[in-house]
Structure formats: C-alpha cells, structure tokens
Amino acid sequence: MIEGYALTENVEKLRKIVEEATNKKCSFHARKVPREREAPIHLKNPKWAKPFETFVELFSLPKYNEVNPTLFIGLSFIIFFSFMLGDAGYGLIIFLLSLLAYIKFKRSEFIRQWSFIGIWLGLGNLVTGFLFNGFFGDFIPRFIYHDANKTLYHVNIAGVELPIDAIHKPVIILGIALLLGLIHLNMGFILGVIQNIKRKHKKAILIEQFPWFLLQIGGGMLIGSSLLALWSLNGMEKIIAYALTVIGLAILFKEKGALGFFDVTGYVGDWLSYARLLALGLATAGMALAFNIVAELLPNIVPYIGIILVPVILIITHLANLMIQSLGAAIHALRLQYVEFFNRFYEGGGKRYKPFSISRKYTEEIK
Amino acid sequence: MRKAIIIGLGMLVMFALPALAADGNDSGDEGNARANIILGCMFATAIAGIGSAIGLGIAGSSGVAVTAEKPELFGKILVLQVLPMTQSVYGLLTAILLMMGAGLLGGTAKTELTPWLGTAAIGIGLTVGLTGLSAINQGSIASASIASLGRNPDVAARGIIFTVMPETIAIFGLLVAILLMSSLNLL
Numbered sequence: 001m002i003e004g005y006a007l008t009e010n011v012e013k014l015r016k017i018v019e020e021a022t023n024k025k026c027s028f029h030a031r032k033v034p035r036e037r038e039a040p041i042h043l044k045n046p047k048w049a050k051p052f053e054t055f056v057e058l059f060s061l062p063k064y065n066e067v068n069p070t071l072f073i074g075l076s077f078i079i080f081f082s083f084m085l086g087d088a089g090y091g092l093i094i095f096l097l098s099l100l101a102y103i104k105f106k107r108s109e110f111i112r113q114w115s116f117i118g119i120w121l122g123l124g125n126l127v128t129g130f131l132f133n134g135f136f137g138d139f140i141p142r143f144i145y146h147d148a149n150k151t152l153y154h155v156n157i158a159g160v161e162l163p164i165d166a167i168h169k170p171v172i173i174l175g176i177a178l179l180l181g182l183i184h185l186n187m188g189f190i191l192g193v194i195q196n197i198k199r200k201h202k203k204a205i206l207i208e209q210f211p212w213f214l215l216q217i218g219g220g221m222l223i224g225s226s227l228l229a230l231w232s233l234n235g236m237e238k239i240i241a242y243a244l245t246v247i248g249l250a251i252l253f254k255e256k257g258a259l260g261f262f263d264v265t266g267y268v269g270d271w272l273s274y275a276r277l278l279a280l281g282l283a284t285a286g287m288a289l290a291f292n293i294v295a296e297l298l299p300n301i302v303p304y305i306g307i308i309l310v311p312v313i314l315i316i317t318h319l320a321n322l323m324i325q326s327l328g329a330a331i332h333a334l335r336l337q338y339v340e341f342f343n344r345f346y347e348g349g350g351k352r353y354k355p356f357s358i359s360r361k362y363t364e365e366i367k
Numbered sequence: 368m369r370k371a372i373i374i375g376l377g378m379l380v381m382f383a384l385p386a387l388a389a390d391g392n393d394s395g396d397e398g399n400a401r402a403n404i405i406l407g408c409m410f411a412t413a414i415a416g417i418g419s420a421i422g423l424g425i426a427g428s429s430g431v432a433v434t435a436e437k438p439e440l441f442g443k444i445l446v447l448q449v450l451p452m453t454q455s456v457y458g459l460l461t462a463i464l465l466m467m468g469a470g471l472l473g474g475t476a477k478t479e480l481t482p483w484l485g486t487a488a489i490g491i492g493l494t495v496g497l498t499g500l501s502a503i504n505q506g507s508i509a510s511a512s513i514a515s516l517g518r519n520p521d522v523a524a525r526g527i528i529f530t531v532m533p534e535t536i537a538i539f540g541l542l543v544a545i546l547l548m549s550s551l552n553l554l
Contacts, residue, residue, distance in 0.1 A: 058524050167464075168554050170545050273535065279542045283453075286460040293463075293472060327446065328453060331531050338528060 004356060005040055006030070036064040041350035045070045051113045052077065059338050060348030067195050069346060076184055076341070077333050078117075078124050083177065084329035086166065086281035087288065088129025089136035090322045095122025132173065132281065133163035136318055137288025142296060166285050174278045181274025182216075184336070185267075188344025189213065195345055211251040212267070218244025270340045276332055284325040291317035396482050403485025404469040407492030408462035411544075415458030415499025415537070422451025422506025429510040433517040443523045444513050450530050451506045454499035457541045461495040464545075468553030478552040487551060491544045498540025501533040508533065 006014050011030045018028055033039040041061045043053050045068070052074035062068060085091070098118030105111040129135060133151050141150040155162050164172050189209045196204045221241035224230040233241060252260040295314045299306035342348075426448040434441050463472075465488055470476035478484070512526025548554050 058528075168549075170549050170554070174542075174546070272539075275542050276535070276538045279538045279545065282545060283456060283460055283541070286464060287456065290459070290463045297473075324449075324452075324456070328531075331527055335528060335531060339532075 005033070005353065006355075007042060007353075033064065039064045040353035042353035043068055043070055048116060049074050051117050055334060055337070057352070058334075059342065059346075061350035061352055062346070062348055063350045065195075065199050066347060066350070067191050067198070067345070069191065069342075072187060072191070072341075073337050074117075076187075076337065078120050079180065080277060080333035080336055081121055081326075081329050082124030082128040083180070083277040084280040084332060085125050085284055085326055086128045086132050087134040087136065087284055088126050089134070089139065089288075089318070090284070090326070091122045091125025091127075091129050093122075093322060094118055094125060094326070098122055128281075131163055132166040132285075134166060134285050134288070136314075137285055137290075137292050139288075139292055139314075142292050166282060167289065170278055170282060173281065174275060177274050177277035178271065180277065181271050181340070184274070184341055185271060185344060186216070188341050188346075192345035207251065207255050211248040214244045214248035215252070215264070215267075218242070218246075218248060266343075270343065273340055274336065276336075280325070280328060280332060283328075284321065287321050287325070288318065291321065397480045399482050400480035400485035400488075401469060401471070403482070404465055404471070404480075404488040407485075407488035407490075408465050410489065410492035411461040411465070411495040411499075412455070412458040414493070414496025415502070416455045418500040418502035419451050419453075419455035419458075422454070422502035422504075422509070423448060425503070425506035426451060426509035426513060429513040433513050437517055437520075440516055440520060443516060443520070447509045447513050447516070447523075447526060447530060450509055450527070450534070451502040453534060454502040454505075454537045457537055458495050458499050461491065461541065461544050464548060464554065465491065468548060468551075477554070484551060484553075487547070488553075491547050494547075495537075495540050495544045498537045501536040504533045505530055 015028050015030070018026060041064065043056065043061070045053060049070050052070050055073055055077070056062070056068075056070050082091070095118075098115040098121075101111055101115035102119065105115070130152065135152055138148050140152055142148045151163055151165055153163065166173055189212055192209050193205050196202065196208065218241045221233060221237065222245060225233045225238075225241075249260070249264075252263060256263060291314065294317070295310050298310055298313060302309060430444045430448045434444060466472050467474075468477045469480060469488070508530045509526075512522070512530055515522055516526060545554075
C-alpha cells in the first residue's frame with residue numbers, strides 16, 4: 001500500500017497515471033485530508049507572484065487552514081521598498097538592469113522571475129523618486145540648474161504642490177508613511193477576520209480583532225483632538241470616542257488580563273515603526289546629496305585634474321549608495337512584513353508539499 | 368574596499384569642508400552657535416562611528432574565522448558584517464544636514480544662528496550618536512549569525528533579519544533628529 005498527498009485538481013490525472021502503470025490492477029482511493037494539522041502546504045499563486053513565496057517560506061509556510069499571504073506581501077514589499085529607496089535615478093538603474101536580464105536570460109526561469117520583480121521595484125522607485133524630488137539625490141538641480149534649492153520640476157495639481165521636497169519637508173512624508181502603516185496593519189486585522197471565518201471561529205473575531213477596530217477609531221479620535229490638535233470633537237463625538245475606547249480596552253483586558261496593556265503599547269510601537277519608511281528614504285536622499293556636494297567641491301580642492309575626477313567619483317559613490325541603501329530597504333521592507341504585519345494574524349508552521357519525483361542532477365540522452 | 372571609499376569621503380566632508388567654509392565672521396553669538404553646531408556634528412559622527420566600528424569588529428572577527436573554513440560563504444558573511452555600518456551612515460547624514468543648515472558647506476545659513484540653536488544642535492548630534500551605539504549589539508547578533516552560517520548556510524536570510532532588529536533604535540534616533548531639525552528650520 002502506498003499513501004500520499006496530491007493536489008485536489010490533480011487527483012483525476014494521478015488516477016489515470018496509476019491505473020496505466022499498473023494495468024488497472026490496483027485500487028485507487030482519494031479522500032479529503034483527514035487531519036488538517038499534518039497536511040503539507042502548496043501555495044497557489046499567480047505566476048508573477050511566485051518569487052515572493054520565498055519570502056513566506058523564509059518566515060514559515062502557512063498552516064493548512066491559514067490564509068495565503070503571498071500576494072499581500074508582494075504588493076506591500078514593492079511599495080515599501082520604493083518608499084525606502086525613493087530615488088528615480090536609482091529606480092532607473094534597477095529598471096534597466098532588470099529589463100536587460102529579463103530579455104537576455106530567457107532560459108532561466110529563476111532569473112526571469114526575479115528580474116520581473118526588479119522591473120516593478122524600478123518602476124515603483126521612479127514614481128516615488130519623482131514624487132519626492134529625488135533623482136540621484138539633487139543631481140539635476142545642483143549640476144544642471146546650478147541651484148540646489150530648486151526642485152526637479154514644479155506642478156500644482158488641484159492645490160497639491162508636487163514634488164514634495166523630501167529633505168526640506170519631511171513631516172508630510174512622515175504622515176504618508178504612518179498612513180501606509182495604518183493601512184498595512186488593518187489589512188493584517190482583516191486577514192485575521194477572514195482566517196477566523198475560514199476556521200469557523202466566529203467568536204474569536206470578537207476577541208482578537210473587533211476590539212482593535214474599536215480602539216483604533218476611538219483612540220484615534222481622542223489622540224487627534226487632544227494630543228495632536230488636528231481636529232476638535234463636539235460633545236456627542238467625544239462621548240462616542242470615549243465609549244469606543246473603553247469598550248475596546250474592556251474586551252482586551254478581560255481576555256488578556258493586565259497583559260492587555262502591553263498589547264496596546266505593542267500596537268502603537270508597531271505602528272510607529274513604519275516611520276522608518278521616511279527615515280530610510282531620507283538616508284538615501286541625504287547620502288546622495290552629500291556625494292553630490294563632494295563632487296561639486298572637488299574641482300576647487302584638487303586643481304586641474306579635479307574636473308576629470310568628478311564623473312568618476314559620482315559614479316562610484318552613487319553605485320555604492322545604491323547597493324547599501326537597496327540592501328537596507330529590502331531587509332527593512334521584509335522586517336515590516338514579518339514583525340508588524342504577521343504579528344496581526346499569522347502563525348505559520350506548515351510543511352512544504354514535495355511531490356514524489358526523481359531527483360537527478362545530470363541527464364544524458366541516449367539515442 | 369567600497370566601504371573604505373565611503374568612509375574616506377565622509378572624513379573629507381567632515382574635516383576639510385568646515386575648515387574651508389569657516390573663514391571670517393566667526394565672532395560673537397553666531398560664531399558660538401557655529402562652534403556648537405560643529406560639536407553636534409562631531410557627536411553624531413563620532414559616537415555613532417564608535418558604535419559601528421565596534422559592531423563591525425565583533426562581526427568581522429567571526430567572519431574571518433568562518434571564511435577560513437568555508438571560503439565559499441564570503442559573500443553572505445560580508446553582507447552580515449556590513450550591517451552594523453548603517454549607524455555611522457546615519458551619523459554622517461545628520462552631520463551633513465546640520466552643516467548644510469548652518470551654512471558650513473558654503474552658502475548661507477537656513478535660519479538665524481542663535482546660541483540657543485547651537486545648543487539644540489548638540490542635542491540633535493547626541494540623539495543620533497547615542498542611538499547609534501545600537502550597532503554594538505547588532506554586531507554581536509551578526510557575529511552569532513555568521514557562526515551559525517558556518518553550520519548551516521540556509522539560515523543566512525533569517526540571520527540578516529534578526530541582525531537588523533536593533534537598528535530600529537538608531538532609525539528612531541535619526542527620525543527624532545530629522546523632525547527636530549525640520550521644526551528648527553535647519554532643513
């Protein structure tokens with residue numbers, strides 16, 4: 001007797017193969033997974049999202065009855081990476097290199113998949129770079145406009161001034177970063193709700209996710225009005241805000257006891273952690289700016305040959321900056337997924353589904 | 368080698384340029400403020416630099432040991448070793464932003480240089496410098512990751528994730544410094 005797992009969609013195919021191989025001298029039984037805990041995991045994703053499965057696997061594969069987070073991770077990885085590198089010039093380099101690899105290495109599935117992601121990362125950086133006024137730092141204003149305080153371009157769309165100058169107006173970008181964080185965290189809560197519905201633990205939603213929605217709305221209203229003075233609440237709104245906060249806290253403390261307090265501080269800490277989107281983006285822009293300053297001053301420091309050294313220094317320093325900062329951006333984009341996002345809903349601990357096959361290294365064709 | 372170039376350029380910016388720009392009108396309140404801003408730059412780069420150097424040292428010494436046995440892991444180990452480097456990049460960034468704000472890199476100051484502003488700059492420098500000491504802890508995690516890499520090369524990515532955790536503190540320090548500079552009109 002041979003026992004094993006197969007994908008539901010492949011069962012009929014498998015039956016045919018087994019019957020052919022044994023001349024129908026066998027009995028083939030297919031049934032649903034008896035113990036969901038032990039079933040191995042196969043992630044079903046569209047082809048373009050395949051490389052992101054590596055990121056899920058790095059943390060831990062989902063269990064049999066968990067949601068597949070690959071698509072969400074892929075999407076937010078691209079957005080966060082573009083925010084933390086945030087330079088159109090570097091984006092252009094990544095885009096062109098990936099495009100080249102995609103066209104040139106048609107045979108290697110691995111390179112094609114990753115360069116496809118690279119194309120998206122490059123495009124994302126082009127968008128954020130032009131949005132936040134970064135093209136190799138301040139290369140164009142400094143060397144072409146000869147006025148470092150100018151922006152790349154200047155448009156005014158419906159009262160919104162673009163680009164947002166990242167180095168001189170960081171507070172706006174901090175706001176955008178924290179908003180993105182809020183969306184990301186709530187996506188985690190919503191996935192938690194979906195997961196609980198899938199597992200038929202409807203009651204768990206009331207304890208695990210519901211208080212957080214109440215606390216975010218109520219607490220957000222209160223903090224916005226009293227701490228940050230963004231808006232003011234009238235009598236009725238104030239009562240609603242207090243009621244939501246108190247109910248949310250009550251459910252949390254009833255379930256977790258005094259430890260519920262640390263859940264609240266942990267949530268706030270996780271949320272503020274998204275401020276790194278601004279800090280790392282500024283680190284890229286600031287370092288690029290510093291290198292541009294050095295290159296600009298070089299002809300004054302080194303007489304005669306200084307001018308020739310300028311492009312050399314620019315290319316070396318910007319390549320170094322691109323490598324260091326994209327390494328940092330990628331790691332921190334992953335960290336935001338593993339620590340902040342997965343903390344909201346994900347458990348993991350599944351085993352990988354490895355289909356029965358011959359494993360061979362070299363194959364020789366005999367004619 | 369690339370790192371050495373960056374450090375070299377950083378040193379150039381740190382020492383040569385303020386000296387070039389610091390000619391004339393260095394008397395009275397403005398001169399005082401300027402001196403204090405230079406102190407702020409010093410704290411940011413120097414303390415964060417100490418942290419990074421110690422961290423790189425801790426990680427690098429395990430790196431040498433492991434590459435002796437498994438030279439093919441050199442690339443992965445190098446990535447782990449340079450992770451504590453970022454803190455000094457943050458220090459350098461803060462120093463450059465401070466210098467630009469105070470007009471030490473040529474040009475005029477972005478805001479009036481009062482003695483109060485100079486003291487504030489020391490605070491900004493210390494924020495980034497002291498949080499940059501997290502590089503030391505990062506170095507010890509990097510060292511442990513490198514050692515475990517020698518046993519099982521598959522843990523490289525996880526080791527990197529663990530190693531960047533203490534960097535959060537330095538990032539918060541940089542964030543506070545940037546927000547302070549922005550509210551003081553130094554940016």
